[in-house]
Structure formats: structure tokens, C-alpha cells
Amino acid sequence: MSATSERRERERAQRHQLIITAARELAETEGWEAVTTRRLADRVEYSQPVLYSHFNGKDAIVSAVALDGFGELADQLRRARQSVAAPGPAALGAVCRTYLRFATERPALYQAMFILPTTLTFASAETPASLQACFEQFVSCFPPDGEQRDLAAEVVWSALHGLAVLAENGRIPPEGQEDRVELLIARIAGLR
Incomplete structure (x- = not known):
């Protein structure tokens, strides 16, 4: 695997964990009903398609x-x-x-x-x-x-x-x- 591929995989794993952490924090403060892809996208500053590239809903x-x-x-x-x-x-x-x-x-x-x-x-x-x-x-x-x-x-x-x-x-x-x-x-x- 090239250095560029390794970096992309690391960045993807970091984004993945960032989304999980944001969902957890939002659920802990406002409840699971507040956890929507729109709110998560705003919170992590990525587009909804990026979220869907990590999670299917x-x-x-x-x-x-x-x-x-x-x-x-x-x-x-x-x-x-x-x-x-x-x-x-x-x-x-x-x-x-x-x-x-x-x-x-x-x-x-x-x-x-x-x-x-x-x-x-x-x-x-x-x-x-x-x-x-x-x-x-x-x-x-x-x-x-x-x-x-x-x-x-x-x-x-x-x-x-x-x-x-x-x-x-x-x-x-x-x-x-x-x-x-x-x-x-x-x-x-x-x-x-």
C-alpha cells in the first residue's frame, strides 16, 4: 500500500470515528431522536453524502x-x-x-x-x-x-x-x- 493510500485510510478512519463520537455526544446531550444525518453533518462539518459513505443510515x-x-x-x-x-x-x-x-x-x-x-x-x-x-x-x-x-x-x-x-x-x-x-x-x- 502506498503512503498516499495509507494516509487516505487513516483519514477515513478518523472521519468514521469523528462521526461516531459526534453521534454519541449529541445523543448524550439531546437524546437519540436528535441524532439525524443532517445534524451530524453540521456537527462534524462534512456533507451528508460523506456521512452516507461511512454509514448506511x-x-x-x-x-x-x-x-x-x-x-x-x-x-x-x-x-x-x-x-x-x-x-x-x-x-x-x-x-x-x-x-x-x-x-x-x-x-x-x-x-x-x-x-x-x-x-x-x-x-x-x-x-x-x-x-x-x-x-x-x-x-x-x-x-x-x-x-x-x-x-x-x-x-x-x-x-x-x-x-x-x-x-x-x-x-x-x-x-x-x-x-x-x-x-x-x-x-x-x-x-x-
Whole structure:
């Protein structure tokens, strides 16, 4: 590849990331309904055709934002899990609390990752590595020789998602979230 081609590819990757960052910032400040190609084009100072050369519409932009979010979440969950010496209740508690904190602190990003339509594939051979890495952090909280580790991880993740969405929408009070996490670990995860 020539130096000119490499430079063009670098510039394209930078534009791509600039669009993702702008979409994320706009969603975080004004909500996803404010994220339109026209607004993004104005914000990044490129034409709408340039945006469409990177993304085939809003769903593709949301998917790219979500993919970035899964990378961040995977890193945070990994650090939380590794902050505890071994698989078990303490590791699962650290991962659960980190997950809920992420959902609370980044509601627009969480919405892109789990609520809005995306092109991302879950639980299949086509699942992106960052999504798999998130799931693996939950699985790794259970003893390696434990039965149904993947199933237990799915149930815990599903319960946390429910807690996050219900809390965000005011359906359950924010106080008591720690008690919910403790109950989840004690009963559903069967680690206590």
C-alpha cells in the first residue's frame, strides 16, 4: 500500500470515528431522536453524502456507537472482575455493580447498545469480539468447573438489564439497587 493510500485510510478512519463520537455526544446531550444525518453533518462539518459513505443510515450509526460502548463496557467489566482474586460471589458482585453503574452513567450509550435497533448480532458466530468479551466477564465469575456457567451468566445479565431499564424509567426506586444485586447473587447465581 502506498503512503498516499495509507494516509487516505487513516483519514477515513478518523472521519468514521469523528462521526461516531459526534453521534454519541449529541445523543448524550439531546437524546437519540436528535441524532439525524443532517445534524451530524453540521456537527462534524462534512456533507451528508460523506456521512452516507461511512454509514448506511441511522441504524448503522447507532450500531457503531453501540460497538464502541461494548468495547468500553468489556474493559470496565474485566477490570472489575480482575479486582477480585477468584471466581465467585465477590467477582460477580463487582461485575454486576460495574454493569449497573455503566448503564446509569451512560444512558444514551446503554440505549444504543441494548434498546435501539442495531445491526449487531448477539449469541452467534457473527457476534463481535467486544460483545463476546462482555459476556465472558460474566461467565468468568462462575467457577470453571461449574455447571451451566453460560446459562447462569445469561440469567444474571438479563436480570441486570431489567434492573437497569426499570430504574432508568423510574419503574423501581434507585434506592435498594444494592439489595437487588445482593439478592441476585444469592438466589439466582447460587453463589451464596
